[in-house]
Amino acid sequence: MEYLIPDGNTMEKTLMPPYDHPYFIRYAEASCLTGTFGSVAVQRVPCPQFSLTQHIFKIRQPVDVHVRSTSPMITLGYFMQGGTAGTIAGLGRTSFTENHCHLSYVPPGSHFAHLEPREYAVLQVALLPSMLKELAGKYRLIREVWSSAVRGLPQGLQQTSCHIGPRTREVLHRILHCRLERPLRELQLHAHVLELLLLYIEDVQAAGRETDTRSAYHYTDDDLRALEAAIQLQRANPGDIRHHKDLAKLVHLHPRKLLDGLNLKYGINMNSLKIQTRITGACILLLETDMPVNEIAHQVGYTDSSAFIRAFKQNVGQTPLQYRHEKPGR
Missing domain, CATH: 2.60.120.10 (Jelly Rolls)
Known part of the structure; x- marks a missing residue:
């Protein structure tokens, strides 16, 4: 270092x-x-x-x-x-x-x-x-x-x-x-x-x-598997802007139980999960494609490319173009 x-x-x-x-x-x-x-x-x-x-x-x-x-x-x-x-x-x-x-x-x-x-x-x-x-x-x-x-x-x-x-x-x-x-x-x-x-x-x-002990819910093994499935669904679809209630319905969990479970079991909230998956998806597109930054922003769920650039720099420490050009093989 x-x-x-x-x-x-x-x-x-x-x-x-x-x-x-x-x-x-x-x-x-x-x-x-x-x-x-x-x-x-x-x-x-x-x-x-x-x-x-x-x-x-x-x-x-x-x-x-x-x-x-x-x-x-x-x-x-x-x-x-x-x-x-x-x-x-x-x-x-x-x-x-x-x-x-x-x-x-x-x-x-x-x-x-x-x-x-x-x-x-x-x-x-x-x-x-x-x-x-x-x-x-x-x-x-x-x-x-x-x-x-x-x-x-x-x-x-x-x-x-x-x-x-x-x-x-x-x-x-x-x-x-x-x-x-x-x-x-x-x-x-x-x-x-x-x-x-x-x-x-x-x-x-x-x-x-x-x-x-501070949660109103008891989490069974099926609930924990549903939480993991919800996280994997979000990670597989970084541009997905669906409401957490729709995601909870897909994995057969009560919406409140989904939010509490993310916080208690994984230490994250729904917004943090979405940001993580969007930035990770953007990094992959920056390295594996020549797609313009504004198209990548739209692809991972941002309607405003300037908001995407701010979020990317805050999480990665570089702008999207800096990240793309500083990686080997680009």
Whole structure:
């Protein structure tokens, strides 16, 4: 990943262990960029099936940090100190809360976050699809990000955010302060990352059970299959502008049960689902056809091409034409 900070008075240096800061990875060197904005230190620990990247920001004045990634990523992100909002390629406007973690699939592109004066510590665990293959067969939320990465989808996916509990914080501490040397360290880190994944799944499932108690409906296995069918119908027809009541009728669900189920089981509302499917459909048409942008807008359900361009840029981080021309083979 490439970091761009709009500050003309920056200096780069390398920091070496030991460190006083509690969130630094004790066994990794750090690349540090300082300027009038403050400083950012980045540590990277590559391992065979995953990599760790720790970001320590000390911000003195408000700044927008731009990041560009050139390959798709599956990430577990841990905001251990500080929270912010930004725009992530393939996801659009996104908020990140202090002491929370989230699992995401992020396609290549440009991302930015706005940082206010304070300290931030963010650990990013980037996972290869091969590490998730077995878990993908057992857990839907893992399967969705794994499938998106394997297929190289242009639309990102962020799963439910959950609080960093005491057990997760203890595993993070063991990762940051591992005292073993390679190759034993890589084996231990691999075990810790698997533990983080399982704790995340457990915490999301527990949060889902708590959320279910706030619904007026009980969801049977048939209801859950109907919810999945509704999502697949919408994804297969991105230009479909039918009302949610018509979609509910097609999959034999009460309209209110459809809306509640999307929110409780998948963390999305009907409008978000439509936007996701429209943008994904548009990305496919931009790459696989020479169709003009205004025709693509109409094809995916937008009557106004300017509204389509705004929505596309908000979700992908580029205009439709920029997205088309920057992809290989175009």
